[in-house]
Amino acid sequence: MTTSAAVLPAYNEATHATGVIEQIEATGLVDHVIVVDDCSTDDTAARVAETGAILLSNDSTRNYGGAIKRGYNHALELGVDYIYRLDADGQHDPGELPRFWKELRQPDCQYVLGDRFGDRSVNQSMPLDRLIGNRVVALATSLRVGNRVNDPPCGYRAMDANYLARIPYEQFSNDFQISVEEILAFDELDAGFEEVPVSCIYENEASTLTYYDGVKFLLPNLRW
Numbered sequence: 252m253t254t255s256a257a258v259l260p261a262y263n264e265a266t267h268a269t270g271v272i273e274q275i276e277a278t279g280l281v282d283h284v285i286v287v288d289d290c291s292t293d294d295t296a297a298r299v300a301e302t303g304a305i306l307l308s309n310d311s312t313r314n315y316g317g318a319i320k321r322g323y324n325h326a327l328e329l330g331v332d333y334i335y336r337l338d339a340d341g342q343h344d345p346g347e348l349p350r351f352w353k354e355l356r357q358p359d360c361q362y363v364l365g366d367r368f369g370d371r372s373v374n375q376s377m378p379l380d381r382l383i384g385n386r387v388v389a390l391a392t393s394l395r396v397g398n399r400v401n402d403p404p405c406g407y408r409a410m411d412a413n414y415l416a417r418i419p420y421e422q423f424s425n426d427f428q429i430s431v432e433e434i435l436a437f438d439e440l441d442a443g444f445e446e447v448p449v450s451c452i453y454e455n456e457a458s459t460l461t462y463y464d465g466v467k468f469l470l471p472n473l474r475w
């Protein structure tokens with residue numbers, strides 16, 4: 252029997268986090284939901300503590316990447332076989348987790364990346380600057396790995412935990428670039444890579460992503 256964990260970085264997600272956790276649990280695909288709260292100033296920690304999720308509260312800000320790395324540490328300590336990663340702001344639909352599992356359970360697949368551009372409607376809902384930025388990062392990452400990678404910044408993904416354990420992910424950056432660094436590291440291990448279309452819900456959630464973060468997504472592709 253294989254086991255799995257979902258890692259959710261959270262900063263001020265009191266409005267959305269509990270709903271996302273319940274939807275993940277409802278899929279029956281995930282044994283442990285790990286929420287890494289980064290000194291949120293709202294009720295995120297108290298709300299998550301009321302759920303069945305594992306709450307890891309950072310005593311000092313570690314940022315998006317730092318939070319994800321702490322979640323990975325805990326998931327590997329739990330000895331799971333598979334790790335899902337999705338955001339806690341309700342932009343990723345946990346109902347699409349089976350799409351990731353369908354790929355990940357194939358023997359030749361060790362990494363599955365969500366692709367927001369697989370779903371045409373996203374192109375209308377994603378802000379234009381974000382759309383252009385994502386296409387530039389996709390081009391740079393595709394050239395770097397020599398295969399088409401449609402949506403490297405997408406925070407919705409799944410992986411084989413035994414492969415992650417072979418990667419020095421602690422050296423990854425503490426901010427949004429981790430999403431590209433991770434793809435390059437799995438590529439270096441010749442991991443079987445798949446992409447699945449995912450929707451991306453744009454409502455009123457506040458974004459912490461800046462233009463500078465957008466540019467930084469390119470940096471890992473420039474490091475040899």
Ligand SMILES: Nc1nc2c(ncn2[C@@H]2O[C@H](COP(=O)(O)OP(=O)(O)OP(=O)(O)O)[C@@H](O)[C@H]2O)c(=O)[nH]1
Pocket residue numbers: 260261262263264287288289313314315318337338339340342406456457458459460
């Ligand atoms: N722990 C932690 N989580 C963070 C931090 N910054 C963002 N997050 C979480 O990471 C997820 C993605 O952050 P967003 O700000 O939504 O970034 P994004 O989804 O790429 O940008 P948008 O598409 O504009 O929302 C959300 O669940 C945030 O709560 C942080 O510094 N620490």
Ligand SMILES: [Mg+2]
Pocket residue numbers: 338340342456458
């Ligand atoms: Mg978001």
